[in-house]
Amino acid sequence: MKNLLALRPYLFRYRKSLATGIVCVVATNFFAVAAPRFLGEAIDLMGKPFEMHEILRKTGLYILFSALSGITLYLVRQLIIVTSRHIEFDLKNDYYAHLQTLSTSFYDTTGSGELISRGTNDLNAIRDFLGPGIMYSINTLFRLLFAIVAMLSISPLLTLFALLPAPFLSWSVYKTGVSLQHQSKKIQENYAAITNLVQENISGIRVVRNYNREEWETSRFEALNQDYYDKNLRLGRIQAGFMAVLTAMTALSLIPVIWAGGIGVMKGTISIGDIAQFVVYVTMLSWPIISIGWVTNIIQKAAAAQGRLDEIFDTKPEIVEPSDAGLTADTKKPLKGELRFDNVGFTYPSQPDRPVLRNISFTVEPGAKLAIVGATGSGKSTLVNLIPRLYDPTSGRITIAGQDIKTMSIGAIRRTIGFVPQSNFLFSDTIRNNIDFGSNGGGIDVIEASRIAMLHDDVEDFPDRFDTMLGEKGINLSGGQKQRACIARALQWHPSILVLDDALSAVDTATEASIFDGLLKKLPETTIVLISHRISTVRNCDRIIVLHDGQIAESGTHEELLKNGRYYADLYMKQMLEEEISALS
């Protein structure tokens, strides 16, 4: 329950609507409970010699009070339910904004399905608490209070009879609610499994086709779907049975009232009008009594959901903006100067006993081109991920123009660096918007950037050119086109440091060389850090670093490394041989 205290700031923000809503709850219950009194009085008048206008007056008052109760109930819903939607909206925005601040290492260990489920199912549970939960709790309280006072004023004994089944009714609703909740949770898990399966199948449809797995995948889906169907039927059966029992119990709870009331009428201690009034109160109380159990479930569910959301909200970003950052995040001017690694070491938080980088030191002068080569898993991507602070070194420091990047504005660093990661990602948007991703102008324009990345001619052949919509993850582009679109995107800010992490592996050797030549010509002042397995590209760099098992094993120019006769020379020989063989065949 105390988890729900985290909602205080949100409730406080909408305090006026909530307070007015609560006043309306009191009013609606007052009118609802007062109305039957006029009904009872009108019925009692009919048993005696009566004046028509008096009965009409009572009936009119009954209608008026009922109408006022309806109007105020409408206001309650408008104020409290609408407030719950506002808070849900604010919470969703805060949740998404918080996710944006979390570090890369958080996403290494938390699945996207998990985060989506917290942002949807858990938030729905909290909205149910803020809307119906709060509304029915207060409503039940005042309905019980007013109705019991009215009933006691007529007959304390009859009130006792009327309320006898109430605790049992609430308890059985609560118990059935727990079982319904359990069943719904299983259905939700099942639904998540179906969603995952469909999502994976659609994104991996080519693999499914290539391996002839269509039938197998279909039968997997059918099995899950059957399970989902069976569980839903079971839930439907429980709900239907439960509603029938509830209706019967509510009707049965009238029996003691009518029985004891009937005896009272015969003895002349109570009037027929009073009994009619009582019957209305008992019927009126059945839903609030039922809702005690229901609301208890809603509160428990919301408390658990808020606990899960708090786990995310309490996760602090590991990489934070330094409080005295010399440059602001929105600076348009990229930082310039040498890039330096000073005895840098790095260990992934998920594998603290396994250092991935050790004692890495090097300097790249402004405008120089540095290549990083090394066997797969030697730490190349990890090394370049440290430059835009996707992770922070565990030891040592990285500087740009002599300043430790940890003391600089993160926004300014990332604006300085054009980063093309190994696994490219494109959004379901136009090619133009994908390339122009957040640049807000001021850098190289889309056409020029795509020319440098040698994508321009390909795009010109598309029917809608740069306005061509891309499918999910850029599915309608070839692997090489996707990579070149990502390079064009990285050029948007006219970066002073360009990091290419195996960014041209899907284009042929000649195209890779042409793109690299284009970069050298068009961006002569840009420092380039390039990871590539192709000697034909890295040989033109000012300096080449060979990584082995997270350490610099060799470093120098192409010629120096050939002379060394170690890993780099070996790689060179192998690639030369491959080229000769392919030239012969």
Ligand SMILES: Nc1ncnc2c1ncn2[C@@H]1O[C@H](COP(=O)(O)OP(=O)(O)OP(=O)(O)O)[C@@H](O)[C@H]1O
């Ligand atoms: N997010 C991560 N969490 C934990 N370990 C990781 C993570 N990413 C990479 N590693 C590990 O760090 C080591 C270096 O990986 P890295 O991706 O930097 O190598 P690489 O040289 O770029 O390889 P490749 O040439 O195959 O891309 C590997 O052993 C890998 O398993």
